[in-house]
Amino acid sequence: MHEHTFATLMAGGSGTRFWPLSRRTRPKQILPIAGDRPMIRVTLDRLGGQVPPERVLVATGADQEAGIRKVLPEIPAENFLLEPTPRNTAPCLALASATALARDPLAVMVCLPADHVIRPAEAFRNALTLATKRADRAGTLLTFGIRPTRPATGYGYILAGEETIPGVRTVREFEEKPGLEKAERFLKHGGYRWNSGMFTWRADAFLAEVETHLPVLATGIAKIARDPACLSKVFPTLPSISVDCGIMERTGRAEIVDAAFGWDDVGSFEALSRLIDRDQAGNYIRGDAVVLDGEGLIIDSGGGRTVGALGVSDLVIIATDDVVLVCSRRRAEDVKLLVGKLTLAGREDLA
């Protein structure tokens, strides 16, 4: 790949959606949620060595650094961008882009959430090559659009416009997470794509857009770039806003790469029903389980434990060393509320 390409692995997740597999200090991205290796490890490996470790940045919180360094030992310590407090993606990616730009005035930045599932890796790398070339030559800000396979209500959608080069289109419209009826319309329409939250841009082009659309953020990031020691003082004062809302929806330079790979953001335990093969009885089982008269169960039994299920359906059952979660699949998105209740009850030890 392009010798000026940098990658930022975005690993800011707090780990409450996959509780009890994930914990405050053991978030989803360092766990093998979707396979047999930590998700952030898979994310790095997916690049296939096209971006060398010296040009891979990791944006995360200070309390997660140790866990991530263990699974990504080849990433140099100075490539960890530790956010003193989470400020959403715009500050994070502005800081990462400024860091790359300081090292290489021609830097092209690839921004990758560290906890998505993408298959096959080959198709991903092809899309990335296309995106980095386009960003480098045209100075546009590219987002990766995924062809919807179901009327998902948990994702934002993008309506693609004219083709600018083969495989890349203009953005006609960003759509917030829709209701089910609207999502079904988007699916039928054919021109809508899921907004994957992955981006590619030239660092200078992106920072110019930040300057235009989020000047307060630009000023703060410039200050940190001049004096990295002030990060902990300045970063928490930056506007907390997503790069979608703050930049992509405002700029005239957004483009969309028509991604030809399978993608899942693994947003909740419900995603496991898409990632684990269904058995003959209609259940999604990882680990050891015996089920009688039940279907639609999502089961993960860790550490040599066995789950027995009788006469129950459409549940998430997660067994770990110290915690067992039993949750309705309809409520899988709300596991974080249960963690909130635990924390309120003074049970931070388990959160």
Next chain:
Amino acid sequence: MHEHTFATLMAGGSGTRFWPLSRRTRPKQILPIAGDRPMIRVTLDRLGGQVPPERVLVATGADQEAGIRKVLPEIPAENFLLEPTPRNTAPCLALASATALARDPLAVMVCLPADHVIRPAEAFRNALTLATKRADRAGTLLTFGIRPTRPATGYGYILAGEETIPGVRTVREFEEKPGLEKAERFLKHGGYRWNSGMFTWRADAFLAEVETHLPVLATGIAKIARDPACLSKVFPTLPSISVDCGIMERTGRAEIVDAAFGWDDVGSFEALSRLIDRDQAGNYIRGDAVVLDGEGLIIDSGGGRTVGALGVSDLVIIATDDVVLVCSRRRAEDVKLLVGKLTLAGREDLA
């Protein structure tokens, strides 16, 4: 109590209804299912020392002897009646009665399942005193009838007749486990009692009834009494029949003690909803659990584990070191089917 009184603790349960708390070699009666001590320990202690250990027999299977001896160390080894294979209660109690009779021609036998919950113990002991006196003097076979507190469909019922002495009545009718409608009629009627499966009789009087109603059993037991070494050969050939069907429903000498104590046979996890106090949210929790938007949950989280439940109701959730059970409360009686499936799948290690 009467110096000729013997007690037989019936501990033949196979341990499949309380799986995974109970296992093949760790059946319900040696577990603290209903409190903080093994159920068979509580059963012995409930006698309040009124029957000394030398006169307490334990009827159980060979594979369960070791576990029971650990929790009842004061019972002499020769008081364990080890059934080579389960043959239901008539052979078991005939053997126990013959054993007592050989030691004491005036023996009165009290037969107690080792896995029932009875409160208060004082009322139980009063009923026992009454029953042993009556059995000794009248030679009748007494069963303990419990006043129904709900239209249970899992118990047999007895219609009581005339009072013979205060607190004791004749038996007018034995009724098999009824359907719900019939059970509701029995409850309203007032004269029906639950058949508790506890009995008191003079050993000679009982064996005379066995002679009359189950002569094949009587012959087999007489053979074993003469030559205990032939137990393993003869016992498995005895007719497998309950003492209710084989003797109590056939004899003209049955009487019923009107028991004034609370009783539960702890037949399935559903019983825990009667034995554990309901919390403010309407759940029955033993151990540590956090519940959000759920009610009617029966939870037992052992060994320092925490159960988290979200958006689920009316489930049984049991967490042990190696197994987690999630079961619909409506199916609690069928846990044994799940154990059967495990066994068929070659997972005897967990059964």
